[in-house]
Amino acid sequence: MSSHPPTHRKVTLNDIAAGCALSRATVSLVLRGSPLVNRETRARVERELRLQGYVYNRAAANLRRRTSTSIALVLNDLANPFFAEFAAGVDEALAAAGYVTLLGCTGESASREQAVLSSLLEHGPAGIILSPAEHSNAQDVLAAIGPLSPLLLFNRELGGVAPEKARWDQLALDNQRGARLATEHLIERGHRRIAFFGGHHDSSSCSQRRAGFVEAMQAADLPVEPAWQIECAPTRLDAAHRTAALFGGDAAPTAAVCYNDAVALGLMLGLNQRGLRPGKDFALTGFDDIAEAALGMPPLTTLSTAPHERGMQAAQLMLQRLHEPHTPNRQTIAPVKLVIRASSCPPPAF
Amino acid sequence: MSSHPPTHRKVTLNDIAAGCALSRATVSLVLRGSPLVNRETRARVERELRLQGYVYNRAAANLRRRTSTSIALVLNDLANPFFAEFAAGVDEALAAAGYVTLLGCTGESASREQAVLSSLLEHGPAGIILSPAEHSNAQDVLAAIGPLSPLLLFNRELGGVAPEKARWDQLALDNQRGARLATEHLIERGHRRIAFFGGHHDSSSCSQRRAGFVEAMQAADLPVEPAWQIECAPTRLDAAHRTAALFGGDAAPTAAVCYNDAVALGLMLGLNQRGLRPGKDFALTGFDDIAEAALGMPPLTTLSTAPHERGMQAAQLMLQRLHEPHTPNRQTIAPVKLVIRASSCPPPAF
């Protein structure tokens, strides 16, 4: 008995059923590992499946079952290693749970975010993990995703809706505590004139970090000099350009708490250009602990956020939410860890 | 006339049709922008779509049409910035063409690659873009994906099948030319004792790069010292550990062509630990031009591969393949560009 010549049509349940002289329904039961089916027929079916090279059509199954086995992951910037590792973590945990990741990148544009969200939604993900673009607002996001899919926000808040009414879960870093730790560390090293450098004031993570900075300064009775609160885009380049702003007045700071590692690395460049040696003449800290931080010249004191683990955590939170759709919203704050390296030297004259 | 209270069921074509007193078929025509439908009814339908918050169910449509609007992207290592940027490029181009990216990470494990591929396949992607894990072999990959989906290989070859019989497209970097350029550059700077450092001999990209190195050396009548062909894993850490191997004999090399940037950065660390200043006492080059390369101490001479553009190119190639399924397989070699920075100094005594 020869099997049919390999046609180029996709092989379906019907083909298998026909090949075994069984009904579609029985074969379906085998596929789902039902205990109802006889050992022997199961074996027969499984042989046929292998023989014909059957591949399960999850889309059709999901259509009928009104379920979904995919989760959308929408990121503002995949090229940033922090998010790339996060994505790897999400995918790993989702795959382990039998889900598949639908990827979407927004490139920090709120309008592309809209487009990406609605395109992904058409593929019917069970849920959405979103790291919002900079000026994305809750109204639009909620309108795009509708009332059906659970949403997990990562890393940034979403403006425009009272936190009480938010119908999403959230996973954020402990920005405030992290910045406080970094500031306390610099104070302990003997610094008294400390700047907060980088980030945009309308970004939630930036204002949280700044709050941690202020908290530590005030606890130590140190002045928070307004002239040393420097804003800049969270990129190396802009940070390097804005370095001069620190040294405008008569007294200059001896250290800076930077918004993140990218900014800190940029500030290092700017310092070098002014003839100041970071880690010797000027101390600084970052945030994120990206790979480059350990390799900088000098290596950068920073806050480790374990992005891969955050990704796995985000996936877990989403899976829990799918399992219990009606529990109240969760706000999860992930701990961060101060990693002390050579960039946080004592002040020169100390 | 009040619309139904917002139920929690998903709204379908039928709901819209009922709401307009039209048939499903007509509404479907509207959705697909058919010119057949009357201006006025179209407007009526579109209003109703908005009103009820309809979201298109692409899975159902694809089932009926026997099409797909997703593409699987399977990567060996998303945490590597090179692949992260590549992924961002792929996603950008796919999204622009109306496709969605199904992500899968293998973590360099051939067995996970199998699992990831078969899981993704069940979601019926129109094609697969794969950067194979290190020891993945063609047999298994082809068995997993079956004869249906087009496959585009990125960056690495797939062992176990004669290239003639390969039923996939390929996008690779011009590894050989890149390494030749780097080597020629070092020779021009005055080096004569040059090592090739890093990578595994069973990796296709590594042997291509080594071939380019040998080509340049032989063209300049310089000896290819077997003791200076050092293998190591393509990571910073292992590269740093293996540094000593370069300095075992009586005469040491004055420069090294490194397998990639990660290896080069690791070698820099190893040199520093031995009291050698990279870029002054010893010259070296990398491959990839990752972000850290420009910021190293010293900045690293390397080969720029434009991973984001490669990603877009990969997506384009896949889309073309989908458009013309029966054209013969393409092998595309992407150019690389030598970026000269401070790490490739002349030899000390020159």
Next chain:
DNA sequence: ATGCAGATTTGGAACGATCCAAATGTAACT
């Protein structure tokens, strides 16, 4: 024989869209 319980198997109607051939409506021309 008959009935009954447990173990297996099964037909047909879903899921939410698209396709196709046929139906309907409208206007214009003999």
Next chain:
DNA sequence: AGTTACATTTGGATCGTTCCAAATCTGCAT
């Protein structure tokens, strides 16, 4: 009025699966 042409709409079958209630098959006690 009858025919034709064109524009617009539609019912029902279909894609590949799952669900459900009902059918079939056993063996075994009555």
